[in-house]
Every structure is written in C-alpha cells, then in structure tokens.
Amino acid sequence: MTPEELLTDDSFLAWYFETDPRKVKEWELKLEADASLRAVADDAVKVLEALASGEEEVSDRQLRRAKEQLIGRINSAEPGRKYAGQWNFTRYRWGAIAAAVSLVIASVYFWMPAETAAVTYRTGERESKRIELADGSVVNLNAQSVLRLSDFEKNDQPREVWLEGEAYFDVKKLPTQRAFIVHSGELDVEVLGTEFNVRKQKERTEVVLASGTVQLSSVAMETVVMKPGELVAFSNVSKTFSKRDVNPEVYTAWKEGKIVFENAMLPEIVEILTDRYGMEVEVEKDSELGQFNGVFPADRPDVLLKALEKTYESKIEVRNGKVFLRK
Numbered sequence: 001m002t003p004e005e006l007l008t009d010d011s012f013l014a015w016y017f018e019t020d021p022r023k024v025k026e027w028e029l030k031l032e033a034d035a036s037l038r039a040v041a042d043d044a045v046k047v048l049e050a051l052a053s054g055e056e057e058v059s060d061r062q063l064r065r066a067k068e069q070l071i072g073r074i075n076s077a078e079p080g081r082k083y084a085g086q087w088n089f090t091r092y093r094w095g096a097i098a099a100a101v102s103l104v105i106a107s108v109y110f111w112m113p114a115e116t117a118a119v120t121y122r123t124g125e126r127e128s129k130r131i132e133l134a135d136g137s138v139v140n141l142n143a144q145s146v147l148r149l150s151d152f153e154k155n156d157q158p159r160e161v162w163l164e165g166e167a168y169f170d171v172k173k174l175p176t177q178r179a180f181i182v183h184s185g186e187l188d189v190e191v192l193g194t195e196f197n198v199r200k201q202k203e204r205t206e207v208v209l210a211s212g213t214v215q216l217s218s219v220a221m222e223t224v225v226m227k228p229g230e231l232v233a234f235s236n237v238s239k240t241f242s243k244r245d246v247n248p249e250v251y252t253a254w255k256e257g258k259i260v261f262e263n264a265m266l267p268e269i270v271e272i273l274t275d276r277y278g279m280e281v282e283v284e285k286d287s288e289l290g291q292f293n294g295v296f297p298a299d300r301p302d303v304l305l306k307a308l309e310k311t312y313e314s315k316i317e318v319r320n321g322k323v324f325l326r327k
Contacts, residue, residue, distance in 0.1 A: 123143050159178055161183070168255050208231045264292045
C-alpha cells in the first residue's frame with residue numbers, strides 16, 4: 001500500500017477522523033503489529049508536511065488541522081515516536097496524490113474542531129451524558145459519541161460544536177442572536193434556538209427536528225431548511241439530501257433511556273444492533289422480517305434480543321453474542 005492509497009482508504013479515514021470506533025480500534029492494532037504499514041503512515045504525514053511547506057496552494061488553517069490531527073493519531077498509536085518535518089517530496093507525483101490530499105483537506109475542514117476547542121466530552125458503550133453549556137443550552141450525548149466545543153465565552157463568535165456519533169440539542173436563543181452551529185461530518189446544522197437530534201453514521205448523517213427551525217449546509221454548498229417533525233438525511237456518498245416526515249419521539253427516546261421501534265424493517269433493526277450495541281449481525285441473503293414495534297430499555301440489549309427471537313421465531317438466532325437472521 002502506498003501513501004496515496006492510504007489517504008483514499010475509507011477505513012483509514014474513519015480511523016483518522018474517529019468516525020467509526022470499530023475502525024479506530026482496528027487501525028490502532030494494525031499500526032502496532034505492522035511496521036511496514038507504520039512506514040506508509042509516516043509517509044502520509046510527511047505528504048501533509050510538504051504541503052504545509054508551501055509546495056501546494058491550500059488553506060494554511062486546513063493544512064495545520066490535517067497535519068496536527070494525523071500526527072496526533074499516529075503518535076498515539078506509537079507511544080514515544082515523533083515525526084520530523086523534512087521530506088523529499090519528489091518521490092511522489094503531484095498528479096497521483098492531488099485528489100487524495102484534496103479529500104483529506106476537505107474532510108478535515110468539516111470534521112475537525114477549531115484549534116481553540118475549549119473542551120471535549122466522550123461517552124462509552126451504553127453510556128449517555130447530559131451536558132450544560134456555558135450559554136444555557138443543553139446537550140444530551142448518546143453512547144459512543146464525542147462532542148467538542150469552541151470557546152463559548154467569545155461573544156462575537158458563533159457558538160460552534162463538533163459531533164461524532166449522536167446527540168440531542170436544546171439550544172438557548174440569545175438576545176445577541178449568536179448562531180449555534182453543529183458540525184457533523186460534511187454537514188453543518190445552524191440554529192438560533194431550537195431542539196433537534198443529530199446522528200452521524202458511516203454513510204449518512206440524520207437530523208430530526210423537534211421544534212423551531214434549522215438550516216443544513218453541506219460540503220457541496222447545498223442548503224435545506226427544516227420544519228418540526230421532519231427528518232433530513234445527508235448522504236456522505238452521493239452528497240445529497242433526502243427528507244421525510246417522522247415522529248420525533250421515535251428518534252429521541254434514547255434521552256429517556258429507551259429504544260423505540262415504530263414499524264421498523266430489517267435494515268433499521270440491524271442498524272440498532274450494530275451501531276448502538278456493537279453486536280455482530282449476520283443476515284442471510286434476501287431475508288425479510290416484516291414490521292417490528294416496541295419500546296425497550298436502551299441499556300438492555302438482551303431484552304430486545306429476546307423480543308426479536310419471540311416475534312420472529314426460527315428466523316433469529318443468538319449464539320455467543322452473535323446474531324443470525326435467516327429467511
């Protein structure tokens with residue numbers, strides 16, 4: 001594998017941007033076990049350092065973010081090892097890596113918090129956290145999520161946060177009309193005062209609006225204005241929006257420690273088992289379960305599994321923590 005291939009590898013980027021906890025763990029193990037892969041990662045960092053030296057016309061702010069974040073991630077995987085800033089960049093053709101570098105820089109711009117991020121909150125498996133912000137807004141952070149904050153004391157600046165995972169925001173409207181912006185992947189959610197849920201997944205980001213009005217902006221500069229009771233999904237693959245009407249309570253019940261299924265089909269069930277509970281699910285080709293309804297405790301996946309086994313007898317089997325779904 002070459003550095004340019006590494007920079008366009010989805011799993012590597014998921015590790016780099018910490019968008020998928022499983023990929024983060026996988027790559028940390030890979031870097032620890034494979035010296036040749038570590039060398040390629042070294043070169044990827046040096047590519048960014050060469051860019052920062054002025055050999056390519058890109059934003060200094062974006063380059064600094066890219067370099068610091070990638071160096072930090074690799075250094076954390078290799079304790080005690082640091083990277084020099086010198087690099088003979090003639091080893092690689094600019095044309096071969098230009099697209100890769102552009103992808104990294106664009107992704108950094110949307111994913112990484114400002115250098116002055118005031119504080120970071122994290123949650124583990126089956127853990128949620130209620131966070132009261134300095135402006136009076138409240139954030140409920142769901143399990144396996146990360147929230148980074150800008151300095152809310154700077155009254156002349158927007159209130160900005162960066163989200164990995166899922167969170168419910170109750171934003172306080174201020175007399176100064178300072179905007180509140182949630183950066184989630186390649187999507188920005190801008191509000192003044194409202195309640196909404198944001199969930200960042202591997203291939204899409206979903207926003208459900210409970211009250212007020214929000215405006216969504218994408219990397220492609222497309223904007224969408226939402227109304228209460230709407231779900232808007234942004235595809236990280238096609239870079240497009242889709243919208244539909246939903247019951248917000250189904251998507252925000254996790255704040256009350258519940259998981260709600262309302263006419264849920266197989267893909268949603270699998271998504272809950274894998275994303276929320278980290279379970280390994282094997283689905284036989286062309287399997288269908290039909291609609292599933294119910295309310296379950298968010299911290300008791302065993303209760304959900306028992307309900308699924310009873311509802312879809314002979315179609316669902318659980319062995320050694322792995323879930324098998326059959327036709």
